[in-house]
Amino acid sequence: MSAGDLGAAALRAALFLSLWGTGAAIYAAWRRDARALSSARVAAGIGFGLVVIAAFSMMFALATHDFSILYVAENNARETPTFYSIISLWAALEGSILLWTAILAGATAFIAFRGTVAIPRLATTALAVMFAMLTFFLLLITTPAADPFARLAVAPDNGSGPNALLQNHPLMALHPPLLYLGYVLTSVPFAYAIASLILGEGGDRWLVATRRFALISWALLGVGIVAGAWWSYAVLGWGGYWAWDPVENAAIMPWLTSTAYLHSVMVEEKRSLLRTWNLALVVATFALTILGTFLTRSGVVNSVHSFSLSAIGPLLLGYLVAILVLSVGLLLWRSARLRDAGPIGAPLSREAIFLFQNVLFMAATLTVLLGTLYPLVAEAISGAQLSIGGPYFDRVEIPVALALLFLMGVGPQLPWHGASRATLERQFTAPIVAAAIGAVAALVTGTTALAAVLTYALGAFVIATVVQEFARGVRARRTLHGEGGLAAFSNLFRRNGRRYGGYVVHLGIVLVALAVATSQARTVDAERTLAPGDSLEIAGYTVRLDALRPVSEPQRDSIVADLAITGNGASAQLRPALVQYPNSTAAVGSPGIGAGLRDDVYTILAAYDQRTFSWATIRTRVIPGVSWLWLGGAVVGIGAIIAALPPPRRRVVRMPVAEVAVSAK
Amino acid sequence: MVAALGAAVVIGTLAATNLAPNTVYYLTPTEARERGVTAGRTVRLGGLVKTGSLSFQPISFHGPNNFEFVITDGTVDVRVLGQGAIPGLLREGAGAVVEGSFAADGTFTATQVIAKHDEVYTAPKAGATPAHRTAP
Numbered sequence: 001m002s003a004g005d006l007g008a009a010a011l012r013a014a015l016f017l018s019l020w021g022t023g024a025a026i027y028a029a030w031r032r033d034a035r036a037l038s039s040a041r042v043a044a045g046i047g048f049g050l051v052v053i054a055a056f057s058m059m060f061a062l063a064t065h066d067f068s069i070l071y072v073a074e075n076n077a078r079e080t081p082t083f084y085s086i087i088s089l090w091a092a093l094e095g096s097i098l099l100w101t102a103i104l105a106g107a108t109a110f111i112a113f114r115g116t117v118a119i120p121r122l123a124t125t126a127l128a129v130m131f132a133m134l135t136f137f138l139l140l141i142t143t144p145a146a147d148p149f150a151r152l153a154v155a156p157d158n159g160s161g162p163n164a165l166l167q168n169h170p171l172m173a174l175h176p177p178l179l180y181l182g183y184v185l186t187s188v189p190f191a192y193a194i195a196s197l198i199l200g201e202g203g204d205r206w207l208v209a210t211r212r213f214a215l216i217s218w219a220l221l222g223v224g225i226v227a228g229a230w231w232s233y234a235v236l237g238w239g240g241y242w243a244w245d246p247v248e249n250a251a252i253m254p255w256l257t258s259t260a261y262l263h264s265v266m267v268e269e270k271r272s273l274l275r276t277w278n279l280a281l282v283v284a285t286f287a288l289t290i291l292g293t294f295l296t297r298s299g300v301v302n303s304v305h306s307f308s309l310s311a312i313g314p315l316l317l318g319y320l321v322a323i324l325v326l327s328v329g330l331l332l333w334r335s336a337r338l339r340d341a342g343p344i345g346a347p348l349s350r351e352a353i354f355l356f357q358n359v360l361f362m363a364a365t366l367t368v369l370l371g372t373l374y375p376l377v378a379e380a381i382s383g384a385q386l387s388i389g390g391p392y393f394d395r396v397e398i399p400v401a402l403a404l405l406f407l408m409g410v411g412p413q414l415p416w417h418g419a420s421r422a423t424l425e426r427q428f429t430a431p432i433v434a435a436a437i438g439a440v441a442a443l444v445t446g447t448t449a450l451a452a453v454l455t456y457a458l459g460a461f462v463i464a465t466v467v468q469e470f471a472r473g474v475r476a477r478r479t480l481h482g483e484g485g486l487a488a489f490s491n492l493f494r495r496n497g498r499r500y501g502g503y504v505v506h507l508g509i510v511l512v513a514l515a516v517a518t519s520q521a522r523t524v525d526a527e528r529t530l531a532p533g534d535s536l537e538i539a540g541y542t543v544r545l546d547a548l549r550p551v552s553e554p555q556r557d558s559i560v561a562d563l564a565i566t567g568n569g570a571s572a573q574l575r576p577a578l579v580q581y582p583n584s585t586a587a588v589g590s591p592g593i594g595a596g597l598r599d600d601v602y603t604i605l606a607a608y609d610q611r612t613f614s615w616a617t618i619r620t621r622v623i624p625g626v627s628w629l630w631l632g633g634a635v636v637g638i639g640a641i642i643a644a645l646p647p648p649r650r651r652v653v654r655m656p657v658a659e660v661a662v663s664a665k
Numbered sequence: 666m667v668a669a670l671g672a673a674v675v676i677g678t679l680a681a682t683n684l685a686p687n688t689v690y691y692l693t694p695t696e697a698r699e700r701g702v703t704a705g706r707t708v709r710l711g712g713l714v715k716t717g718s719l720s721f722q723p724i725s726f727h728g729p730n731n732f733e734f735v736i737t738d739g740t741v742d743v744r745v746l747g748q749g750a751i752p753g754l755l756r757e758g759a760g761a762v763v764e765g766s767f768a769a770d771g772t773f774t775a776t777q778v779i780a781k782h783d784e785v786y787t788a789p790k791a792g793a794t795p796a797h798r799t800a801p
Contacts (some may be wrong), residue, residue, distance in 0.1 A: 347668065359669040363676040370680060374688075385691040389707070392687035396680045403672070527749055529730065606749075617730065619749075 004069045007057030008142075008149040014050040014105070015042040015138040018131055021108075023514050029121060029195075030614040037116060040050035044112035044127070047134070049107040055102045058095060058148055059086045065294050066120050068155035071095060071148050073532055077161035077583065079555035084167040088178040091162045093297055093312065094141065094148035099177065100293075103135040108134050111188065119205055125195035126188075126206075133187055136319055152510040164584040169235045175227040178249060182221030183289040186254060188213040190286035190630040197330040204268055205295030207278065211265065212644050216281075219640030225251050226512075226633030237589035239523070239602045239621040241629065242516075244393040249372040250292030253365050257285045260361035263411075266352045268488055270416055272341035276331065277358070279338070283327040288365075290320045296370075346418030353411040357404065364400045368393065398451050402458060405513055408506055409462040412469060427468075447521045455517035459510045466503045473500065491513070493642050501643030510640055511632030518625030527606065527619045539622040541567035541601055548613045558590070561605045565594050576605040576618070599624045689764065692740035697767070704769045707776075710743060711762045712736040719757050736763060736773075747775035 021043035028036035029079040058071070062085045075088045075095070108130040115123035140146045166172055189210040190246065196206035216471040228251065229241035242248060244646040267274050294316040345353055371388040378386055394591045438460025442453045477488035492500045526538040535544035546562040560577040574592030581588070594601040600623045607617040691709045692700070699787055702708055717734035734748045734757075745763050755778060765775040 136740060321712055356669050356672070359673055360676075367680040368677060370684070374684065387689050387691070387709070388684065389687040390690050392680075392683045395683045395687075397677065399679065 002066065002068075003057040003060040003064070004066060004151070006148045007054040007061070008147075010050040010054040010057070011138060011142050011149070014047045014054070015135065015142050017047040017050070018105075018135045018138050021047065021112075022128060022131035022135055025124055028122040031127055032121065040124075040127060040131070041112040041116070044105075044109040044131070046350045048102075048109040051098075051102045051105040051138075051503075054148075055089065055098055058098060059089055062086060062088050065159065066155075067157075067159050068152055069148075070150045070152050073152055073156055073159040075162050076159045077555070078158050079582075080161055080167065081555065083170070083173070084162060087173045088162050088166075090180070091166045091172075094146045094150075096176070096180070096297070097137065097141050097146045097223065097312070098148045100180055100184055101134070101141055103181055104130070104134050104137055105189065107185060109186050111191070115209065119209060120207060122192065122195050122199060123209065125198055126191040129191035129194050132189065133191070134275055140312060140315060145315055161581060161583040164254055164579070164581040164588045165235060167555070167581070168229060168579065168588065168590055171227060171231040171234060175224060175231045178220050178224030178227055180224075182217050182219075182224050183254070183292070185217030185220065186258065186282075186286045186289050188217070189282045189480065193282045194327065197279065197334045200334055204272070204275075207265055207268060214258065214262060214265070215265075215640060215644050218255065218262055219637055221255045221258065222640075223633055223637045225255060226630065226636075230630050230633075233626070234591070234593060237591045237604050239591070239604070239623060241460065241626070244371070244388075244390045246372050247292070247296050249368050250295045253368055253372075254285045254288040254292065256361050256365045256368070257281055257288060260358045260365075261285060263354050266359050267354050271351055273344060273351065274355075275338040275340055276335060281358075283323075283331070284365075285328070287323055288321060290316065290323060294320055295651075314506065323329065348414060348415050348424070349418040350411055352415045353407055353414055357407045357411065360400055360404050360407070364397055364404075367396045367400075371396075392573070397554060401513070402451065402454050405455065405458040405462060405510070408509065409458065409465045412503070412506075413465050427465075430468055431461045431464040434529075435461040447518060449517075449521040452517040452521035455513050459517075461512050462506060462510050466507055469501070469503055470500070494648060497647060498643045501639045501641070501645075504639030504642055505636050506639075507630045508635030508637075510544050511628050511635055513631060513632075515585070515625050515628035519629070522624045524622045525620070528615065529607075529615050531615050532613075536618065536620065538620050539568075539599070541565055541570075541599075541620075541622060542619050543601070543603065544617060545616055548608055548616050549576070559605065559608060560591075561603075561608070561618065563592060563603055563618065565601050565603075568598070570594070570596055570598075574603050574637050576603045578605050578608070595627050597627060600626045691762070693738040694736060694743045695738055697743070698741050702767055704767050707764065707766050709762050709764045709779075710736055710745075710758070710773060712738045712743075714755060714757050714759060714761050715742060716757045719755070736761060744772045745775050745778075746772055747778060 020287070021040045024036045024040035024043060028032055028040055045256055055393075061069050061072050062076050063082055065072065065076055065080075065085070067076075071092065071094050075091045076085055078151065080088070090099050108127065111123060111127050111130055116127060117123075141148060145149065161167070189206075192206040192210045196203075228248070232243075233241040258281075261278060264274050264278055264281065268278050297312055297316065344355055346352060371392050374388055376387050378384055385449045409431055413431070415423065419427075435457040439453050439457040441460070442448075442456035446454060447456065461497050470489070473496075474485060474488040476492055477483050478485065481488070481491075483491060524539045526536055528536040530536065530545040532545050537543075542565070544564045544566075546564055548559065548561050551558045551560050556579050558577045558579045560575050563574040563576065565572045566573055572594035574594050576589040576592035577590045579590050582605050589604055589606075590607075592603045594603075602621040602623055604619040605616060606619045609615045683772075689707050690702075690704070691711055694710060694712055697708065697710060705760050713736065715737045717736040717800055718733075720733055730746050731746070733744065736745050736756075737743070740780055745765075747765070762779040763773065763775040764777040764779065765773055
């Protein structure tokens with residue numbers, strides 16, 4: 001039995017188990033039947049194992065170049081290095097859906113074994129929802145629409161190899177799985193929210209049960225988006241990291257609604273407000289991940305990400321419509337039970353800022369959605385083909401982002417219920433001074449665009465509020481618990497990780513904002529044709545072309561330009577190249593990047609003399625501050641980990657076993 | 666609440682007023698002529714690079730290079746002028762999309778040249794879609 005047969009059989013068995021599990025979980029939740037629940041658990045556990053076996057079978061088939069499988073023949077070649085062979089699991093449609101299904105099966109198993117212990121009825125209902133979704137995806141990959149193990153009648157001698165852009169950089173190993181994890185894990189809060197609506201529980205138990213899942217999926221989505229920006233920067237050779245491409249938009253929209261949710265959820269926990277709203281945000285986040293998959297995978301919009309047209313589009317669209325109809329119907333049906341505990345209070349209270357912040361996040365989501373779907377709608381109505389240019393998004397989203405940056409500083413400084421004048425003075429004096437210093441710092445370093453200066457000022461404002469919070473927290477622990485400075489600092493994270501981890505996330509976001517503002521405001525370009533030995537000057541750097549030479553590897557042929565970069569106290573050897581893969585009609589550019597905390601020097605071999613190698617056209621961009629963007633993404637990830645870690649258990653005084661036995665009588 | 670509603674209205678207005686000016690139409694050369702696209706308005710033209718039309722100025726070692734080619738849909742030809750290194754993907758007889766604007770004399774100044782690099786080449790429809798960015 002080949003790996004392909006094993007994988008195909010495993011998926012079919014998993015589909016059967018998933019159908020069984022759906023029925024068993026529904027019965028278990030309805031009749032509170034323990035035997036049905038344990039049966040559903042077994043189905044979830046074995047089902048997960050089977051889908052993992054299928055995913056590894058595909059990796060094995062790719063690594064061993066089994067071209068009798070269509071997917072392998074289309075996305076692999078004998079010359080493909082093993083690393084890129086294995087990660088080709090997510091290089092195209094069928095494999096990506098297989099990875100998606102594996103993650104979903106894992107989340108289902110997790111709820112089956114862990115979730116149902118804590119709150120049995122709610123989690124069992126959620127488990128039924130998870131099983132239903134898993135069944136849909138297993139149906140997708142066991143029908144011709146997206147069957148990863150579809151066979152070729154005659155196996156070719158060699159496959160065509162992965163898309164040139166997808167085998168040119170190791171970040172391909174990171175960006176898609178992170179994004180998929182983030183996407184798929186949003187289904188957990190969604191399943192609990194739906195379960196809560198079905199059972200008619202007005203309480204907040206669903207939200208407490210899934211808080212950590214919501215945070216983790218949000219963090220994975222965010223870090224996955226930054227990794228995608230980095231991949232685009234390092235591979236596509238245009239020196240940018242974000243283009244308002246429809247698929248980038250599709251990834252950012254659920255992140256926006258999910259960010260809104262992580263904040264408004266605190267209002268529900270503290271004040272029992274915004275109940276319906278939070279449910280709606282969870283539904284919206286999940287629906288937007290499916291919309292994103294639909295846009296990416298169906299070929300309705302074209303972008304660097306789109307795979308070929310496939311029959312999966314209508315199925316995903318049907319799934320999306322079904323989810324929306326079900327969710328909206330349930331929300332309307334149960335809305336009477338979701339009364340809030342009262343109105344939002346004073347305008348200068350933390351809950352009011354959260355509400356305001358939510359409005360801004362929704363506005364950002366809706367305007368991005370408008371710009372993304374408008375071309376589709378326009379083509380459907382008038383037949384005209386058009387696109388919405390980047391400036392639309394810049395003009396609308398930059399003011400929203402600046403307002404959000406401002407609120408990020410204000411919110412944590414305001415108490416719940418409302419603030420007095422004295423509180424305001426105490427909380428905001430230092431941050432306002434910091435904002436002024438930030439604005440001056442921007443102007444002194446040559447960042448003069450208005451939006452960029454505002455970003456520096458607001459960034460400094462937020463940093464000052466965070467520093468102030470940490471300083472106060474440390475001081476309080478030192479006086480209350482008599483701890484040393486360092487111990488107090490680390491205990492802030494251990495005892496109140498959610499709050500202080502959140503502040504670390506805020507710092508990461510500031511870093512990202514500063515990186516975007518700096519790189520957008522101060523990037524410099526130069527393009528020159530050089531003979532070997534010649535050099536060009538740009539922003540204090542000298543770029544010298546040392547040599548131009550062909551390089552041959554088994555899977556590709558390249559023309560490499562050896563560049564020496566000196567200046568501003570730095571020096572580097574860069575090797576931008578034009579790379580020709582056998583399955584590609586034309587060469588793809590591979591930029592040479594000299595990364596630094598101050599500037600990135602980004603070089604592209606744009607053209608060269610193909611006969612004598614006597615000249616090369618080198619495009620050079622000096623991009624200040626862009627590496628803070630990747631750093632900021634990492635800081636966001638670290639902050640999220642701190643916030644997600646469970647606080648240490650309170651020490652429990654254990655009773656001796658004998659006494660327990662006696663007292664139980 | 667009032668402030669929140671106010672912000673929503675401001676952002677809505679911002680979106681509505683910025684949508685139309687930033688709409689970039691994909692047109693074939695024929696459609697561009699029929700519609701009489703105003704000079705200076707950003708559009709995308711999709712078509713084939715006419716065989717024999719692609720030319721560079723002699724390589725200059727002192728500044729950016731100029732290039733020109735003719736993009737055609739078989740009926741109408743448009744002369745495209747641009748500056749910089751053109752993407753390696755661009756070749757005569759193959760599909761291309763150029764973004765830019767018409768000058769008063771009917772030539773097209775390209776700010777961005779997007780070559781199609783489909784493995785299996787099919788002639789672009791009116792305004793075939795960009796597959797590869799060359800510039801921000």
